[in-house]
Amino acid sequence: MSTVAPSQDPYATHARLLNVFEEALRKHIAGWETWPALLRESCAYALGTGGKRVRPVVCLMAAEACGAPLSAALPFALAVELIHTYSLVHDDLPSMDDDDFRRGQPTCHKKFGEAQAILTGDALLTEAFAVLGAAQAPAAQVALLATAAGGGGMVGGQVLDIDTAPVPDCDALEHLHRLKTGALLRAAVLGGGLAAGANADAQAALSRYGAALGLLFQITDDLLDASQDADAGNRSYLNHLDADTLRARGETVAAEAGDAARSLGAGGEAMALFADAIRTRKS
């Protein structure tokens, strides 16, 4: 077994970037003094329920791989996590997935009531763009994030997902996931590159990596759900493919992500290993 240098250990990289991100998030939340106290509390609650912070971390990884200081990409990383968090708050609502718990804690509407949860999501979504504006982010970052999160991206995917009709085939399912989860993950990666001033070749590689990562996430989710007998409704790849085929597909996609990341040079190695860590994750 080969020794992995600290900078190439995906868990160490993740932990380091996670620390940087959590510190920036804490500072950012502390700046909400002019907000009504209840809204500050509900937004902080939604943001604070842990999680791996995959989107901001891959955003920071991409910036680092492109040779930028982390500070350049922190606004985009924050913005992406604010958007991801709002989407969870709204997805959990009674009229949507009607979930009572998320990561072992009461969901936002169980704790603060439905109206407050809707407004919490609205505030988090709006704040994502306040962060970019305050950081004087170029319009390309605003366009990237809004396009990925909006009607042609994440929200569009959620509209497809709440449709009660069964998903007809694997292509339709992939389209749904590409919008619902893939678009924001890809934007997270690309945003890190934009913040780093990556050239067109690097942007293309980041786009490939981000798209593969989104797909990989979903494949692994579906395999994990099946192994835990979770009910994935008709939204699982396993309704269309058997587990071995899906596992093989995961390997192909992880290899694609790895190739794309390594094309960025030595700095992409952590990203390649991170993709493989996602493929082999157990939860």
Place this chain on the structure above:
Amino acid sequence: MSTVAPSQDPYATHARLLNVFEEALRKHIAGWETWPALLRESCAYALGTGGKRVRPVVCLMAAEACGAPLSAALPFALAVELIHTYSLVHDDLPSMDDDDFRRGQPTCHKKFGEAQAILTGDALLTEAFAVLGAAQAPAAQVALLATAAGGGGMVGGQVLDIDTAPVPDCDALEHLHRLKTGALLRAAVLGGGLAAGANADAQAALSRYGAALGLLFQITDDLLDASQDADAGNRSYLNHLDADTLRARGETVAAEAGDAARSLGAGGEAMALFADAIRTRKS
């Protein structure tokens, strides 16, 4: 009675700018081909239910008063109306105001269901920033809009508004309205100025005008509600002031708006008259 030149007739100015805006809005909606059809439909429905389009129109008026072509301010005008529309869709939801009709049409959730209405609002809010990003709007416009619409602005005001505790006094009520409706109106006016490259003096005048306009709107609403015996709960100025005092306050505020607008030069006359038209409106 003095003759009013066409350019100084506030209704003619409003009608002209409304036409320009509606045309731009139609074109913009036509660009949503990549969105799921149902989301396109629900977003267009929410945007299409008429209304005076006060926010985009004052945005365009401000740009014109500062000597810019309307095209410079159209992205901001669109973005503001997208935000305003999303806020109506979410405010109407069962867990909020639970309204079945808006301007004589079924509200978005009555027509499309609650989950779809939440997502419609989310898509419209996100699209506001997609518009600014695609138009390469400077970060100052993004920051202005997001700050006005977010937790320290419109969403914060809505959080205060759904609080069931009575509003203690006139100052608290004014704070609520300044956040809930004033912040976005002020941003609409200031955004038109920003798009026009207004200097600091003009920005200050626009800020005063926008703040006065927001206040004036609420004062007139409360006076109209009282004359129509509508129930304004404990959110009416008339719980704290008698009608004559409130009417006099409206006159003072309209005069303030007029002074601020006229300080912009001849181009501000239409804005001054528009403020007075809002003071004397009958619906």
